[in-house]
Amino acid sequence: MAGTSGIPEVFGANHFPGGTSGRYTLAAETALLRLPDRTSRLLNLAGKCYALQETATTILLSVLSDGADAAAHELATRHHMDESAVRRDIAAFVTDLEREGLVQSHTSGYSNTAARPGAGTAPSRAGLLLAALARGSDRRMRIRAFAVLAVVAVFMAVRGWPNTVSSCLACDIRPVGANRGADRPSPGDISQAVRSAVARFPLPIDCKARALTSWLLLRSASLPATMVVGAKAFPLRCHCWCESDGRIVADDPERCAEYTEIFSYSPQNGAWSIR
Incomplete structure (x- = not known):
């Protein structure tokens, strides 16, 4: 890369x-x-x-x-x-x-392991609201995707990226209803729903809001979800995206391939790691 x-x-x-x-x-x-x-x-x-x-x-x-x-x-x-x-x-x-x-x-106070964002604190109201919005039936996936994206965008504008992502990662998002069984949405379904929400949103949406929305919806469906932050040089630029079992969700794989993966977060690790 x-x-x-x-x-x-x-x-x-x-x-x-x-x-x-x-x-x-x-x-x-x-x-x-x-x-x-x-x-x-x-x-x-x-x-x-x-x-x-x-x-x-x-x-x-x-x-x-x-x-x-x-x-x-x-x-x-x-x-x-x-x-x-x-x-x-x-x-x-x-x-x-x-x-x-x-x-x-x-x-x-040296620590060789990055602390989980939000560890040791109760989930904020922002995180609890996003977790509640992310849960629901597949039939309303596009509506939920738009609602989650809107709240993520507002929270990021008001509270900034670090606080918003910490609030979300600190929440235990448990699937309900159809999302527990065979009828749960696939990563492809979620990708399409998030892309549709971004296209219909009245304001520009950056990569961080898109990735965090995808991560929340994947987690609500009990699907693998990894947040990734990559970078490229000359000039230095960063990009954030979400993956599910190696599949890039709601983003352009060719664009993501231009960036070297720097940070990643998955529920299994419980912390941001550096490649």
Whole structure:
């Protein structure tokens, strides 16, 4: 996929040791995208993007792999620099990234597993409403798809993407009625319903609202559902879509193929993971 997206390397917290004093790791739900020109981008699910030049990328990878002290010693030795000055510069650099919520130290509560969005909190009213709308009979699938899409679009405009998706993922969406048996809708049925809702919606709908609507309807039918966030470079762009057993729902497979998968969420994992 890097051949079309321009992103040959993707790093997450699981790629680095962490877990020991003095170590840093990428924060949960944060990915480091290394580009062909050796620069990189730090990207997280909250929408933050931090561009790093080649030297900064090399330093950050060294800090994440070996620790700040080892990175300072190696850099000072290679370039015949004062090690204490290099250590101060690296500390300032990492502190900036930590302040932005893109890296974290072991002493700040290191975790090598991204927490499930909404974990430890009760589902919000927004999530409960969306879960209720998603449930229903197949006969009214297109009506439900339009209703869910409308509420998702409003919540995203008012509360933002991170809060809306957290509310939805925190809900246990249980199927009712026909959706429990052989008459439940297929991924194809849901895909058509969501596409129809998007086409009839009076305002533009972005990929995130389309993907989240598809995810909610798939879950309400007890069908496999995975949310995916991908990226491509030059210029850096992101795209979100939903899959069911590898089948892309309510989106263009050729368009999605242009993006390297960065983050994915499925109920089975219960957390966002980085490829």
